[in-house]
Amino acid sequence: MTAIDGAQSPPSSPAPQGRSLWSDARARLMQNRAAVASLIFLAFLALAFTLGRAITPHAYDQVFPDYVKVQPSLKPYPLADQIGPALDRIVARMRVQAVDRKIEGDVVRMTFESPRPIDERLLAYFERSDLFHPARVVERQEEGRRLVVEAPIERRLFLFGTDSNGRDLLSRILLAGGISLLIGILASLVALIIGVAWGAIAGYFGGRVDMVMMRIVDILYSLPFIFFVILLVVFFGRNFVLMFIAVGAIEWLDMARIVRGQTLSIKRQEYVQAAEALGVDSSGILRRHIIPNTLGPVVVFLTLLVPKVILLESFLSFLGLGVQEPMSSLGVLISDGAKNIQGASYMLIAPATIFIAMLFALNFVGDGLRDALDPKDR
């Protein structure tokens, strides 16, 4: 109790750690099964979008003219009934006659005949086809007018099928998912930075500053912004950076309002007045009291903003104003799929499922965070 004792010797026993609101919130979040499952799912998606492309056998922009719009399949292509027609096409191009053909396991053995000697360079047609490895001459008969050729079949796996250009849909989905998520996160960060700075300044300083800043937000609010974004994109070309600047520029308005409201209410809290009474300066109050306490709603809004931005991006992509070929986003794939809904419905189903699952998971995480950070029924 005496002043001197306490001041000279440091406290003997280490004080136990308390439960902070953050750790409380984390514990509550971990109890929310939907949110945890969504987090795991999102982590898996993020991993697939970044590393998955290295594992898939096909590059996202590799075109297989022989495999346009093939159905998703667990069995590798070519299917048995595709080999015959493909061989017919090759034979037709080589302008020779096929007198005999046998398919033995993974190898096609054919015998060609022609009135004139057959140019072996014509065998390149096998190589050009997506179905076969380079062919090899096994036997040359009748001075080259009769060739026995073996061509190994090239097995390719298209788990998700291919698109209307004959590109592997799985690779494209992984690419597109990554880009959609990236746009979602980057644009949300743009919104976050502008919105938090704008809102915190307006809310903390109040008065005339607040009035002017919020008046600007009000005016921007009543602009039909989506039309401006379309104008921007149409007139200034489609590029990635413009895209998320445009999207981020719409969404910061909400963020600014939320942060301002939050700041205003925190500013009225007695603990901020107490800090003022202690003589703490503005930056200390902002740093220690206002920002940590606005963080909760901001984090929640951010997680809910990412799916919103992804939706907005997909909307622009649908109008053909989004990400450009050969890059892709889920919005591009979905709008492709929507055009091919008859006949190749998998082209819609696969990306749309991933898209919806991703947005679902993001929403669950956002809702879970909100419940965890703002437990009303405590």
Add this chain to the structure above:
Amino acid sequence: MTGEPVLEISGLKVVFSTPDGPVDAVRGVDVSVRRGETVAIVGESGSGKSQMMMASIGLLASNGRSSGSVRLEGREILGLSSRELDRVRGRRVTMIFQEPMTSLDPLFRIGDQLAEPLMVHGGLSRGAAKARALELLRLVGIPEPERRIQSYPHELSGGQRQRVMIAMAISNNPAVLVADEPTTALDVTVQAQILALLADLQKRLGMAIVFITHDLGIVRRFADRVYVMRRGEVVEQGETARILAAPQHDYTKMLLEAEPTGTKAPPPADAPVVVSARDVHVTFKMPAGMFKPPHLVRAVDGVSVELKRGQTLGVVGESGSGKSTLGRAILKLTPAAGAIRFEDRNLAPLDRAAMRPLRKSMQLVFQDPFGSLSPRMTVGDIITEGLLVHEPQIDRAAREARAAQALTEVGLDPASRNRYPHEFSGGQRQRIAIARAMILEPAFVVLDEPTSALDRSVQREIVNLLRGMQERRGLTYLFISHDLAVVRAMADEIIVMKDGLAVESGPTRQIYEEPRQDYTRNLIAAAFLSRRAEAA
């Protein structure tokens, strides 16, 4: 008065299922209320007194379960379906609540809200119900009832809203009226009027009243019998006079003694003046509404104070009287006009930055122990924040040591400095807030209702703590409160404020014993200060 029992609660238990497991709020209580009598249920917060009555009439929150028996006029009502309960509630038993500001629907007119129970239970037509609503408003003493019946709740004061609630509650002549701290949120003078109204209505209508309260003054004035509750159990019951005169249970004794007692010795006459403020004016400019022009509110209108070293000046008044604003104006936390001096310095010309070094010597403790501590900082960080500003040279270990020392001084375990405010009770939080102010070793502290949000027994501890610190350190206090009992125990001198003006001032004893102004007299009468003398 001694009729047959109208409400009989026996073996009532209430359990809430929470994420941290089940919580027993009420652990088997027996309460019996006879026709026409007034029974008080007394206890501090968390004693289960409200939940017991809520459970009895089926108003528990969805995570609460009740068991036992509740018989109203001989009929078991616990466990009735909500449809069956609706035939009992509002008709035979009704309840009014602590929160008059939010208990009425803000979107509907008073008259319509009053008419609904009359139409449902009394079978009146809309017109007849409206006419009866008007009578009821007149009965509960609402001025201009013809006009008020068309009003929305936000156009009424807190006291008027509570009158409307009472009108609604008595509209179908219930046998039992449960009143859950109906006056706690109101100013003392309004509180007295509402209590008088309830007593008068009871006399006229002959209903039984179950009065849930923490305030023994109200019990003494009002109740025939008392049940004392603690931690979900009834610890003592009996006739009011007997319980108050000869309490048996330790807890009851503690409650009775919890009222802050004693007075403070005045400082020596030659003590130096620490703070003086002359002719302080604070004016707020209210912004224009959608259709309202901007207007000025004089929160403090020419008040002068002078505080000597070791002195406590009490500032009393009802809500809106400007007493808190005065405290903030003296600390220069609110822009104010007038000459304010601290020790030998004139504060008037100083701006925020220039005031900063002086803040070390002039501190503030707030009313709300929940709002005044930053929820995301540890207690240690909260207490030592002032040291960061005023003694930046000391290192973290030294700050920790100072925090531990400050916590010890306010009677808390120094090991709790790494915990967070939400892990403490209200009284403990108020101690933390005091530690935060005292660690800077100020000369002058403004105490803005530091005890108002606390239970009586905790209030007493805080009062003792504050008085002890003052004695040891020779502190000067400006003690702001609406609670006259606490002020009497703390202050040497008092000023009484009303509408921004100081209507009366003088030594504490003089104010309490020979008040010159009607307003002061009303305040004192309403606060039941004679109750200790009565009971003795």
Add this chain to the structure above:
Amino acid sequence: MALYIVKRLLSALPTLFIIITLSFFLMRVAPGGPFDLERPLEAKVMENLKRVYQLDRPLWEQYLIYLKSLLHGDLGPSFYWRDFSVNELFARALPISMRIGATALGVALVVGSLLGALAALRQNSAADYAVMTGATLGITIPTFVVAPVLQLVFGLALAWLPLGGWNDGAWRNSILPIATLALPQIAIIARLTRASMIEVLRSHHIRTLRSQGLPLRYVLKHSLRAAALPVVSYLGPAAAALMTGSIVVETIFAIPGIGRYFVDAALNRDYTLVMGTVILVAVLVVLFNLVVDLVYAWLDPRVRYE
């Protein structure tokens, strides 16, 4: 009241002016023009066209001319549909868009608040979970997925409804577009209603009703009105969302409304039509927000301005 409306409308004028100026210069500084076709026009023809449409004047002069004609309520001639003025195009397109949008909003309000109220009253029941899952789906599935799926199911597989087209507003043609437009709004309104209703049901004044033994229909009467407030505030953003949605819906279902004109106009650099659409949408948003505020004030006496 009338004064308030006039004040609000006047305060919207600067905003409109900014929108007009911004979009005017934004378009003009961007590369490309209305007559830059794939096959370049002859210089002579080009010159003629530019003269007719006053594109040969300096930019500021064009701007002043445009503002002047705006003051007369004239949105100018369309550069792409050269036989029509923008006013004429709007006279045909606006009623179509409005009809679809208003019906969708009405459907969304009724269905959404009913579902939301049901979920709130039966909190944590199977019905609640079903509504909330459906609502989350409704928010996450983009309109341009819903539309083709509806076309596939009702247009092709079942062949109950036409795939698209307007057909002079035959009701069969408008069902799918309205459904597509309404679905996400139903989802949002259901979520909003549920959340606010749950909060209202916990409030003190509902406790008062229960302590007075008032039956469920009174509880509903009071809680629905209170729960309606956030829904009403959402109507402003909802109207904006409907306009965005109409771009997709009108494109997919081949409906000659404002949204479709806008995209075509932007792609064809039809300056006046783009400007006209932007101004029209801005005016609609301003008007709608005003109506929303008036309805809010009517519902909530605390914000009434007398």
